[in-house]
Structures are given as structure tokens and as C-alpha cells.
Amino acid sequence: MSKQMSHLDNIPSTPGKFKMEKSHYVHHRLRWHSSLAKLTFWSFMFMGVILIFFFRSPSTNPLPQDPSRRSLRTYNWGGPAWEKRVRSSARIRSRNGVSVLVTGAAGFVGTHVSAALKRRGDGVLGLDNFNDYYDPSLKRARQAFLERSGVFIVEGDINDSALLRKLFEVVAFTHVMHLAAQAGVRYAMENPGSYVHSNIAGFVSLLEICKSANPQPAIVWASSSSVYGLNTKVPFSEKDRTDQPASLYAATKKAGEEIAHTYNHIYGLSLTGLRFFTVYGPWGRPDMAYFFFTRDILKGKSIPIFEAANHGTVARDFTYIDDIVKGCLGALDTAEKSTGSGGKKKGPAQLRVYNLGNTSPVPVSDLVSILERLLKVNAKRKLMKLPRNGDVPFTHANISLAQRELGYKPTTDLQTGLKKFVRWYLSYYSGGKKAAG
Numbered sequence: 001m002s003k004q005m006s007h008l009d010n011i012p013s014t015p016g017k018f019k020m021e022k023s024h025y026v027h028h029r030l031r032w033h034s035s036l037a038k039l040t041f042w043s044f045m046f047m048g049v050i051l052i053f054f055f056r057s058p059s060t061n062p063l064p065q066d067p068s069r070r071s072l073r074t075y076n077w078g079g080p081a082w083e084k085r086v087r088s089s090a091r092i093r094s095r096n097g098v099s100v101l102v103t104g105a106a107g108f109v110g111t112h113v114s115a116a117l118k119r120r121g122d123g124v125l126g127l128d129n130f131n132d133y134y135d136p137s138l139k140r141a142r143q144a145f146l147e148r149s150g151v152f153i154v155e156g157d158i159n160d161s162a163l164l165r166k167l168f169e170v171v172a173f174t175h176v177m178h179l180a181a182q183a184g185v186r187y188a189m190e191n192p193g194s195y196v197h198s199n200i201a202g203f204v205s206l207l208e209i210c211k212s213a214n215p216q217p218a219i220v221w222a223s224s225s226s227v228y229g230l231n232t233k234v235p236f237s238e239k240d241r242t243d244q245p246a247s248l249y250a251a252t253k254k255a256g257e258e259i260a261h262t263y264n265h266i267y268g269l270s271l272t273g274l275r276f277f278t279v280y281g282p283w284g285r286p287d288m289a290y291f292f293f294t295r296d297i298l299k300g301k302s303i304p305i306f307e308a309a310n311h312g313t314v315a316r317d318f319t320y321i322d323d324i325v326k327g328c329l330g331a332l333d334t335a336e337k338s339t340g341s342g343g344k345k346k347g348p349a350q351l352r353v354y355n356l357g358n359t360s361p362v363p364v365s366d367l368v369s370i371l372e373r374l375l376k377v378n379a380k381r382k383l384m385k386l387p388r389n390g391d392v393p394f395t396h397a398n399i400s401l402a403q404r405e406l407g408y409k410p411t412t413d414l415q416t417g418l419k420k421f422v423r424w425y426l427s428y429y430s431g432g433k434k435a436a437g
Ligand SMILES: NC(=O)c1ccc[n+]([C@@H]2O[C@H](COP(=O)([O-])OP(=O)(O)OC[C@H]3O[C@@H](n4cnc5c(N)ncnc54)[C@H](O)[C@@H]3O)[C@@H](O)[C@H]2O)c1
Pocket: 068, 071, 103, 104, 105, 106, 107, 108, 109, 110, 127, 128, 129, 130, 131, 139, 156, 157, 158, 159, 178, 179, 180, 181, 182, 183, 184, 197, 198, 202, 222, 223, 224, 225, 275, 276, 277, 278, 279, 280, 285
């Protein structure tokens, strides 16, 4: 009955067989159309839900918070006014001066090296991507400090070949002081991609431009004491093995040393790698122990003191920034010219690697005692086992090679250097940020 009714309901207002049949056909088409419309509608809805889910769900990418990716944002550079600033910053103002491109110039070591070069009349141009691995406002404050000394920092990434090419078009740099890198040992477990981006891809990108530049600059760059990794022979000498890195950071620095060898061998680039040993001082890096110990002691927070296996002491060959700067300048001053031109090697070129340390490792617990005395606050020490995240129990530099060939001679002990750091820290963080130079 209901079937009949429905059939009757389906009869069009104008009866007729053909018409009826036609109307039946039309009806089917209508039904088909409406099903298709429904299908399309629900398909869109389904896809919409999937898209919303995809964009709103946390990324499954293994490199979720890569600051270096943010650094790939496009920067504003170029134009006559910009070129004028670049030229003026890189202009040599002393008789035997050099013109140096300093990468990582808004960083801790980069700021000090740039200021020192400028002070002695060299031309200096900075390059930095101002990533937020640590508080970018500290990098901005360093930038302002350098600006006052006449150093312009171009904002950009070393992976930006067009920018690098432009810089070499505007200035015939005699030297590159390459300090831009993803630093820090522990962060590599959180964001491995940023190390590959800056320390490997970025280094190759820079060397590619340097090899094609005419004239080719001489390059001095920062490797690290971390390349000694699991080496147990002390003090660490440049002749010791460096094929057992304990962290990805160390592995990328070691890779840098091998990449340097390649560019020296194929293109005749003059390359000097400097293995820095735990650098500290004013304008330092907030991710380093001496820096955050100071902050946390002042805040009354407990600080972790790591112990090596079997209650062994964790010690570092702390090196004061002014000594490191002297080592960098010594390396620049003794660097021979690159021998290639037009991307072709014309003869053998210099390839060097040096330890820049202090030769007197200090237990981290002694560092804390010095800070307690300087800050006049007792630290809340929390003894912990050294985690297996890439840190090594001790570092100790043999610096005789740098002493002989660069005239490197560190003169600042930890007590003296920390006193200067604490003075800077208190002045910077108690509101006098601008005066902290
Ligand atoms: N400070 C130390 O104790 C120490 C020890 C061994 C080696 N090093 C090496 O010395 C160099 C300088 O270290 P630092 O302590 O001044 O570190 P830092 O992080 O303060 O300085 C590095 C600077 O490079 C910039 N940078 C990073 N990736 C970049 C990119 N892709 N393009 C452009 N700029 C980029 C950062 O913004 C930062 O300002 C680094 O190569 C570091 O690995 C430092």
C-alpha cells in the first residue's frame, strides 16, 4: 500500500504514458542529482575535516621548532642606501687593515671579534640571522653596541646564496671570520635539523660563494673542542683522534673540518679552524652554565652540579673571551691568501686547525664557589649524574701549536674573568642594558 501510495505520489500533474515514463526518468535523474550533490557535499565536508585536523594537529615533523627555519624568512636587503651602509662598515681605516665579513656577528664571540677588529681600523661587516635559540633581545643589544662602534650587521642567513653573492659584489672582502653556527650540545636532541642547517649546509653555502669570489678571501672559522669527544688522552692536542664525537653538535663541527679540507684541496681556499674551549665573559650566552648559574643563584633556584661516572669531577677548560679574541685576530693576521680564482685552484693553499683554550681545567663546583663569592649569595647545589646527552666529563687544551704559530697566550684566570662577567651581568640585567658595554 505504501508502495502504491508512493507510486501515486510520484505521478506528475499532467498524466500520460510517455510523460509518465519521462517523468519517471526525470525523477530518477533528480534523485541521482540529489544523491550526487549529497555525495559531493559530504566529500567536501570530510575533506574539510581532514584538512582542519591536519593543520591544527601538532606537526609530526621530527624538526618541529626549528629556529633556523624561521631564519629562512625573507629579509630586506639591497638598495642604494643599504649598499652604502655595507660599504661604509667594511671600509678599511688603517694602513695595513683588512676587510672582514664576520658571520654570527650578533653572537657572543662575533660581537667581541667585530668590535676588536673595528677598534684597530679594519673594515668589518656583520651577518646574522638573529634566530631565537636564546633570547634575541640580547642579540639586538649586542647589535646596538656594535652599531655604536660603526659596525653594521646585515640581517640574513648564511644559506642565502643570493645575499652572500651580493655582499661579495659590493665589498671585496679579504677575510671571512665565520662564527655563525647552531651552538650548544644539549639542544641537538631537541632540534637536530638546526645543526645541519647552520653548521653543515650553511658552511657549504658560504664556502661556495667564497670559492667563486674574486679575489677569494681567506677564511677563519670556529670549530670546537667538542670534536675531541670520547678522547681520553689529556691535554687534548690537535694530533689526537677526533672521530668519536659524543654529540650531533660535535659531529657537525667535525664535518665542518672535513668540508674545510675539501674546499682547500679542490679550490685553493685558505682555511683555518679554531677549536674553542668553553668561552665565557661579558655579553655571553645564556645557555651556558656560568651564565644560567649566575641567574639561578641570584633567583635562589637550585643549580645542577653534574658528576661524572664513579663520582668523578666534571671540569672545563674555561677560556676568557678577550683571550679568544686575541686568538681569532692572530689567526686572521697569519692567514695566507687563498690561491684560487674564478672557482679554480691555482696552487696549494693553507689549511690549519688550532686549539684555543686556557690549559687549566677547573671543576664546575669551583666555578660555582667563585660565583657565590662574587654574587655574595650561597648557591643551592643539586648533585646529579652527568646525563648522556652529549656532554663530556672534561676538556683540557694543549695550546702549544697556537702559541707557536699565532702568538696565542691566554692571560685571564677564571676568578678574574668571572669578576668581569658578573659586573657586566649585574649592570645589563639591572636596567642599564645600554651601558653594559
Ligand atoms: N662559546 C663557546 O664556548 C664556543 C665553544 C666552542 C665553539 N664555539 C663556536 O664559536 C662560534 C660562536 O659561538 P658563540 O658562543 O658566539 O655562539 P652564539 O650562538 O652566541 O653566536 C652564533 C650566532 O650565529 C647566528 N647564526 C646561527 N645560525 C645562523 C645562520 N644560519 N645564518 C646566519 N646567522 C646564524 C646566531 O643568531 C648567533 O647570533 C660558533 O661557531 C660556536 O659553535 C663556541
